[in-house]
Amino acid sequence: MRKRIIIRIALIAVLILIGIFLYTTGQEHTVLIDNKNIIVNDNTYNTSTVYKVWVDNQEIGVIEKDKRMVATVTGVSHKIVIEAISNQVLSGEKHERIFKFKNNEGAVINIPAMINSLNEWINKTK
Amino acid sequence: MMKKQSSTKTMNPGVYFLINYAVPTIFTILVAFAIPLSRLSGDYFVRELMIRLSRNSFLILALLIPVMAGMGMNFGIVLGAMAGEIGLIFITDWQIIGISGFLLAILVSTPIAILFGYFAGIVLNRAKGREMVTGFMVAFFMNGIYQLIVLYGMGNIIPISNTNILLPRGYGIRNAISLLGIRQVLDKLIPLEIGGILIPVATFIVIATLCVFMVWFRKTKLGQDMRTVGQDNEVARISGINVEKTRVLSIVISTVLACYGQIIFLQNIGTMNTYNSHEQVGVFAIAALLVGGASVAKASILNVFIGVILFHTMFVVSPRAGKELMGQAQLGEYFRVFVSYGVIAFSLALYAWRKRVEKENERKKVMDYRKSILVK
Numbered sequence: 001m002r003k004r005i006i007i008r009i010a011l012i013a014v015l016i017l018i019g020i021f022l023y024t025t026g027q028e029h030t031v032l033i034d035n036k037n038i039i040v041n042d043n044t045y046n047t048s049t050v051y052k053v054w055v056d057n058q059e060i061g062v063i064e065k066d067k068r069m070v071a072t073v074t075g076v077s078h079k080i081v082i083e084a085i086s087n088q089v090l091s092g093e094k095h096e097r098i099f100k101f102k103n104n105e106g107a108v109i110n111i112p113a114m115i116n117s118l119n120e121w122i123n124k125t126k
Numbered sequence: 127m128m129k130k131q132s133s134t135k136t137m138n139p140g141v142y143f144l145i146n147y148a149v150p151t152i153f154t155i156l157v158a159f160a161i162p163l164s165r166l167s168g169d170y171f172v173r174e175l176m177i178r179l180s181r182n183s184f185l186i187l188a189l190l191i192p193v194m195a196g197m198g199m200n201f202g203i204v205l206g207a208m209a210g211e212i213g214l215i216f217i218t219d220w221q222i223i224g225i226s227g228f229l230l231a232i233l234v235s236t237p238i239a240i241l242f243g244y245f246a247g248i249v250l251n252r253a254k255g256r257e258m259v260t261g262f263m264v265a266f267f268m269n270g271i272y273q274l275i276v277l278y279g280m281g282n283i284i285p286i287s288n289t290n291i292l293l294p295r296g297y298g299i300r301n302a303i304s305l306l307g308i309r310q311v312l313d314k315l316i317p318l319e320i321g322g323i324l325i326p327v328a329t330f331i332v333i334a335t336l337c338v339f340m341v342w343f344r345k346t347k348l349g350q351d352m353r354t355v356g357q358d359n360e361v362a363r364i365s366g367i368n369v370e371k372t373r374v375l376s377i378v379i380s381t382v383l384a385c386y387g388q389i390i391f392l393q394n395i396g397t398m399n400t401y402n403s404h405e406q407v408g409v410f411a412i413a414a415l416l417v418g419g420a421s422v423a424k425a426s427i428l429n430v431f432i433g434v435i436l437f438h439t440m441f442v443v444s445p446r447a448g449k450e451l452m453g454q455a456q457l458g459e460y461f462r463v464f465v466s467y468g469v470i471a472f473s474l475a476l477y478a479w480r481k482r483v484e485k486e487n488e489r490k491k492v493m494d495y496r497k498s499i500l501v502k
Contacts, residue, residue: 019233019234022229023222025226026222026223026224027223028221028307074223074226
């Protein structure tokens with residue numbers, strides 16, 4: 001009888017753990033990618049060119065100056081890669097960042113801040 | 127009249143077959159007429175049938191266990207469908223998508239389905255012999271509770287943060303919820319296309335697994351107990367089987383399977399009608415099973431698949447056949463709805479009639495035996 005109760009409790013615990021795993025790995029997050037000027041500590045970082053954006057190895061598209069793009073991602077850990085386009089050709093100059101999400105989080109990523117390695121390159125939103 | 131009825135058992139095998147399989151025979155004839163009338167292309171027809179086979183089979187398979195336990199057609203599968211929908215509301219609120227969302231919906235709705243099934247089982251135990259009509263009423267009753275929870279409880283008592291699914295007043299769930307995040311995740315998990323027709327391999331694997339489970343389950347101790355209970359409650363009780371518990375278990379299993387069936391059904395469609403999606407689940411699943419040649423007392427896996435094919439062929443072809451025949455697709459729809467409900471009524475009447483004939487035959491046999499003893 002006691003063994004049966006222990007097995008049942010263990011089973012419920014395993015199911016709860018699976019639930020938590022599914023919850024964290026399956027949650028969708030919205031990432032807004034800005035190619036806009038940003039002011040940090042009274043310094044203005046200007047957007048210089050057009051970029052091609054990949055999130056989690058998936059092509060999101062080309063982002064023009066002063067424009068915003070939306071990407072949706074699933075799970076906790078993600079990678080963003082941007083590559084400058086000059087004269088309609090990919091320059092080969094790539095920038096890469098890894099970012100993580102907690103529950104119910106979204107993010108706004110600023111490309112000029114990302115290129116200049118500022119801490120403000122990502123702004124988490126709820 | 128009695129003479130006429132008692133003679134059915136001794137009539138020729140062809141007529142006996144027709145009486146036993148009247149519903150599938152009528153349906154086969156109807157379908158055979160309706161298919162050429164509809165003028166649908168073969169491709170379209172096969173594609174539609176494939177979708178409906180993968181979409182509905184699991185729900186109909188959920189009906190088999192209560193039949194085994196002698197509880198007839200479980201109209202209470204609507205409760206399972208409601209549990210599945212509650213799971214889907216939660217994963218939509220939490221924005222869990224993909225196969226994770228699908229599995230989480232199953233995980234979340236399982237305890238709710240067990241609870242609903244347990245409640246239905248207890249109620250049905252108090253209404254022995256009238257399980258079907260009681261199941262029907264329990265479904266109506268629980269629909270009211272479901273609406274109360276979803277319309278007033280969610281957003282008020284149960285926290286819902288996703289404003290996309292909340293009504294503008296701040297509580298209650300919208301009438302329609304988009305399940306785009308999990309749309310066809312199971313169907314497209316193992317993609318296979320033959321001649322431009324998508325074969326939902328993963329869904330068929332799940333259905334096949336359930337069929338294997340059913341075959342295995344019949345051979346287990348619990349399966350044997352259910353069959354004994356289904357044949358005779360008193361004999362089962364004398365044999366030491368806890369009849370009430372076995373009956374409750376059969377309803378719980380059926381409700382949980384119906385819950386999964388509804389999730390499979392809705393992931394295929396990709397939208398959920400919060401307050402209506404579950405309403406017709408019981409009627410259509412039962413009608414399909416009866417069309418497949420099942421009766422209130424006997425149903426098999428084969429009945430499920432024959433039923434799905436015949437019943438859903440009717441779904442596909444009847445609007446077009448109605449349009450071609452009378453110039454109005456709506457007429458075909460009316461006909462289909464009439465047939466859905468009619469087939470249940472016809473099967474139940476046929477079953478009751480057969481039961482009466484069998485009882486009459488039994489009685490006659492006993493009387494003849496007594497007479498022969500007295501003569502001696």
